[in-house]
Amino acid sequence: MAAISSHALTLCVIEARPSVLAVSAMRYLTGVALALPAATVAVPLPRVAQGTAAWVLSILAVYLYNGVTDVTEDRINASGRPIARGELETRTAAAVAAGAGCLALLATWGLPSPMFGIVAANLALGYLYSGPPSPLKDSSGGTVAVLCLSGLLSYLAGFTVATGGGGVALPAALVLFAGVAIGWMVLVGMPAKDLSDITGDTAAGRRTLGVLLGDRVSRQVTVGAAVVLLAGFAMAVSLTHVPLTGVVLALAAGVVAVAVAALSAAPRPGDDGRRRTRRPYRAFMGTQHLLHLTAFLSPI
Incomplete structure (x- = not known):
């Protein structure tokens, strides 16, 4: 070859x-x-x-x-x-x-x-x-x-x-962080990514969350999951006293970014809307980077 x-x-x-x-x-x-x-x-x-x-x-x-x-x-x-x-x-x-x-x-x-x-x-x-x-x-x-x-x-x-x-x-800090980071991927990242791919996924016969629920409900699920995840993680950090307060604050900023992006991502007539529907996923991905950078620096 x-x-x-x-x-x-x-x-x-x-x-x-x-x-x-x-x-x-x-x-x-x-x-x-x-x-x-x-x-x-x-x-x-x-x-x-x-x-x-x-x-x-x-x-x-x-x-x-x-x-x-x-x-x-x-x-x-x-x-x-x-x-x-x-x-x-x-x-x-x-x-x-x-x-x-x-x-x-x-x-x-x-x-x-x-x-x-x-x-x-x-x-x-x-x-x-x-x-x-x-x-x-x-x-x-x-x-x-x-x-x-x-x-x-x-x-x-x-x-x-x-x-x-x-x-x-x-360590408890690693267990808690891994839990919230995986939750962020699954509960927020997955529906956020599906938003821009609904047409192609439907044509390919895939049964993703976006295909099953549709655009509007998927955006609502994305925001709701982000808020619930933040509340649960903040409570867990408070109860266990692990040094992840900075991660809680970073997650709160990410939840706001995802919510703003998701609620403004509805397709418009005459517009393929891909750039707009990618906004929640970009907010999700940016938050992922911020969460890990904050957690990486927390032991220092």
């Missing part, structure tokens, strides 16, 4: 969404940071960096393969990503996804032994989500299951590297 050009590799990274790759790295690093109080020895920075590479490569493989399998609905939804635009061949993207998956497994060499299983499990989830014969992405329940499990694996990866592979209890 001919060598894959640097331009094609760049397009593959774009297809896998740099913002997703960035927040995936932040999830892993937040797992490391919040696990440090439980670590019995100092964690070498090269080991942390190696774990970051292994985890992000697995996410690259998963999202790139998802782009290969989503090409039909992405084109209907007028996605601007390279495969949907016809700028990146699906065969090339699939080859890079397979290579990234292999490199992710190889990158666990020398890390605590559970990391190989964690990365392999994430790759398996990615295939089950997008691949034949019955991709889990076609149903809301399957999507929720994959998001929850992959999210848990990201924080577990950071904890594993920070603590050398186990033998210590999970």
Whole structure:
């Protein structure tokens, strides 16, 4: 097979969404940071960096393969990503996804032994989500299951590297943060993402939340879930006294941003509305970055 050009590799990274790759790295690093109080020895920075590479490569493989399998609905939804635009061949993207998956497994060499299983499990989830014969992405329940499990694996990866592979209890701050971050992905991110993809998902026969509930109800669900999640997390932090007050404030700002975006995202006659309906998802994603950055800095 001919060598894959640097331009094609760049397009593959774009297809896998740099913002997703960035927040995936932040999830892993937040797992490391919040696990440090439980670590019995100092964690070498090269080991942390190696774990970051292994985890992000697995996410690259998963999202790139998802782009290969989503090409039909992405084109209907007028996605601007390279495969949907016809700028990146699906065969090339699939080859890079397979290579990234292999490199992710190889990158666990020398890390605590559970990391190989964690990365392999994430790759398996990615295939089950997008691949034949019955991709889990076609149903809301399957999507929720994959998001929850992959999210848990990201924080577990950071904890594993920070603590050398186990033998210590999970810190309460890590447990609480992982819970709210996964809740934010599932309860807010999933309906927010569906808003701009309802037409293509319907054409592809997918039973996402947006398809099942419609635009207006999906936007209301997004806002309601964000408010309930904030209230529950604030109460949990208050009762347990974990040092995550900054995360509560960051989440409150994100809830306001998502609410404003969702309530102003209704399609208008004569307008394809994609830019507008993407606003809640962009607010959700920006909040994800803010939450993890705040939590990462909290042990300092």
